[in-house]
Amino acid sequence: MTRIAAHRGGTLEYGDSTPQGFAATATMALEQVEFDVHPTSDGATIVHHDATLDRTTDRTGAIAALTEAEVRAATINFGAGAHPLTLAELCAVFRPSPVDLRCEIKPDEHGRPYTNFVPRVIATLGEQAMLERTTFTSFLLETLDELAPLTMQPRLWLVSPPVLRQLGIGAVIELAQARSIGEIGLHVDDADRTVKTALEQAGLIFGCWAAHSVEQMEKALALEAHVFTTDRPSLAIEVRNRRLEGLSE
Numbered sequence: 715m716t717r718i719a720a721h722r723g724g725t726l727e728y729g730d731s732t733p734q735g736f737a738a739t740a741t742m743a744l745e746q747v748e749f750d751v752h753p754t755s756d757g758a759t760i761v762h763h764d765a766t767l768d769r770t771t772d773r774t775g776a777i778a779a780l781t782e783a784e785v786r787a788a789t790i791n792f793g794a795g796a797h798p799l800t801l802a803e804l805c806a807v808f809r810p811s812p813v814d815l816r817c818e819i820k821p822d823e824h825g826r827p828y829t830n831f832v833p834r835v836i837a838t839l840g841e842q843a844m845l846e847r848t849t850f851t852s853f854l855l856e857t858l859d860e861l862a863p864l865t866m867q868p869r870l871w872l873v874s875p876p877v878l879r880q881l882g883i884g885a886v887i888e889l890a891q892a893r894s895i896g897e898i899g900l901h902v903d904d905a906d907r908t909v910k911t912a913l914e915q916a917g918l919i920f921g922c923w924a925a926h927s928v929e930q931m932e933k934a935l936a937l938e939a940h941v942f943t944t945d946r947p948s949l950a951i952e953v954r955n956r957r958l959e960g961l962s963e
């Protein structure tokens with residue numbers, strides 16, 4: 715069965731990376747919660763999509779240049795007055811839930827990996843007893859390379875449409891295999907039988923991201939993707955249930 719990952723806790727249903735979205739996701743009939751992490755200036759790890767607070771909160775500034783207290787003082791837009799969570803707080807939400815973690819390690823606001831951030835994320839997940847329930851993702855091979863010697867947990871390379879266009883699926887496969895990356899995530903609009911077959915024949919797990927419409931969800935399900943991320947997790951559950959009912963008739 716294709717797994718569903720609530721993207722940023724279900725952005726289009728609950729706001730972007732909100733405590734409410736994560737709490738709701740923890741009770742849903744799905745398999746993963748997708749979220750993004752950034753470091754603060756004083757060593758905390760914050761769950762937030764953007765590297766800055768500007769777009770999705772009432773504050774401004776790069777998270778990496780602010781203290782934990784400054785970041786937590788921000789109010790998330792459309793988030794019912796809530797503030798960004800730390801990674802430890804997110805772990806506490808999901809520890810009692812069967813929903814597993816899909817942790818995207820983000821670069822800084824200039825697209826560069828943060829220094830010495832990956833070991834801290836791994837350490838926090840370990841302390842919180844959630845490391846063994848985590849799949850790591852990144853668009854950056856550099857970040858996936860940094861993870862490799864530090865954890866045995868699955869590493870998923872998010873391949874963007876321009877990267878796929880530039881490299882082609884053959885070079886994507888070669889780069890993944892050279893790094894022992896086990897899983898590839900393609901934008902759902904780039905996914906088709908041909909790329910799925912190529913990835914699976916190479917021993918790679920094929921998944922999709924950004925399946926936000928019913929059509930995109932149905933496509934990911936029809937392709938039997940391993941997993942897809944979605945901003946509409948409640949809708950995705952309905953679409954998957956309808957499909958499973960249809961298949962059993």
Ligand code: MG
Nearest residue numbers: 748749750818
């Ligand atoms: Mg993400």
